Amino acid sequence: MKPRVGIPRALLYYNYYPMWKEFFERLGAEIVLSELTNKKILDDGVNCSVDDACLPIKLFHGHVIDLKDRVDFLFIPRLISVQRSEYICPKFCGLPDMVVSLVNDLPTVIDVTVNMRNNNSSLRKAVLDAGRYITGDVVRIYSAYKSSLQKLHEFQRKMEEGLTPLEAMHGGKPSSFKEGIKIGLIGHPYNIYDNYASMDIIRKIRGRGIGIITQDMIRESEIDRIAKTFPKAMFWSFGKKIMAASEYLIDEKKVEGIIYMVAFGCGLDALVGDLVERRVRKKGVPFCLITIDEHTGEAGIDTRVEAFLDMLEWRNASKCW
Ligand code: SF4
Structure with a gap:
């Protein structure tokens, strides 16, 4: 049976999902998504999050709750920087810790660190670390990564043609x-x-x-x-x-x-x-x-x-x- 990797439909799902999907599927995993955001996901997220978290972080927790009992792994990368000399919001850096401390009975969390502020070497390590949860075959991991980058570029090109991320993912037309x-x-x-x-x-x-x-x-x-x-x-x-x-x-x-x-x-x-x-x-x-x-x-x-x-x-x- 294929290992099931859960990806919450929240936060950077809208930026990177086609890439993550391609990567894990190439390694032989099955991708499981949380439901589209709905009232229950919102209520679950609000109930389990810290009060001063922003709405997107609360929703992320709700999506994790929606997914956690249906998967073997949850993909929650720890993102510090995704571009040279830049940072993203600190909440992304603490996201896996927040989720692990607030949501009970989680499956294994694929928590890999991406920090590209100085160079890309952390990304290569993160790719390898994430892939190793599914397979020990390093060549296969790098090949899956290469193919996932292509998917990301295709996805970005479609958005530049006027599609929203959801339309680009589901074959919409501008x-x-x-x-x-x-x-x-x-x-x-x-x-x-x-x-x-x-x-x-x-x-x-x-x-x-x-x-x-x-x-x-x-x-x-x-x-x-x-x-x-x-x-x-x-x-x-x-x-x-x-x-x-x-x-x-x-x-x-x-x-x-x-x-x-x-x-x-x-x-x-x-x-x-x-x-x-x-x-x-x-x-x-x-x-x-x-x-x-x-x-x-x-x-x-x-x-x-x-x-x-x-x-x-x-x-x-x-x-x-
Ligand atoms: S940038 Fe950070 S604080 Fe602002 S909405 Fe996004 S996750 Fe929340």
Whole structure:
């Protein structure tokens, strides 16, 4: 029987799932996913997490609870840095420890450390360590890794063509909004692409015939080009991407307005959100900050988003006179 590796549909699932899937499947494992986020997952996550954790971390715990009795292994990497000279949020660094201390009766946790701040050698070690949970064949592990990198690049290319991560994973087609209003929807991928946490914001906006561009739909080379123009280097990888994406969308006149979706209690978003808002408003572009947590009511979000979209449509129509 194939070993079953559980991957929670939360946090960096939206950035790396096709890569992780390819890697473990090439080694002969079966991938088991948690259910799509739902009320039970949210409630389980909220009940077992520490109070001051952000919503995405609480949801991650709920997804672990959903999965833990159905798998032999749980994949929870310890991510410190995923790009040279940069870091990601410290919560990712302590994630396996948090989960192990808060959730009972876990299967074996594949907890490997990725820290690419200085070089890529930690990634090679992490790949080897993760693969060894499934097989002792080092050549097979490296070959699976090579193939998984290809999958990651294909996945990223699809998103740059205008697909969301879920559409890229499931063979969707880019929506065609060649004319009319487009908005930039930015924020951590697990906030904007998790349909339950985001109150299905992407579907609602597209449902009005309005196009969406997210930070993942912008070429990495553009993000890097803009990030180099910042007065100071932004050392948080996600913060850099969010800031650079908003600048790109405005400077290149790709969108009529920006919606930034943040999680309540997120230290990184508190800082980056303020920086983005100042820069966007200075350039005279409408900006809307949406904060989500476990108490967020859908009606409140809908009202704000609809008012923002009405205003953009009104501005657009006024330009035609
Ligand atoms: S970056 Fe913010 S939202 Fe994401 S895990 Fe860290 S604290 Fe939570």
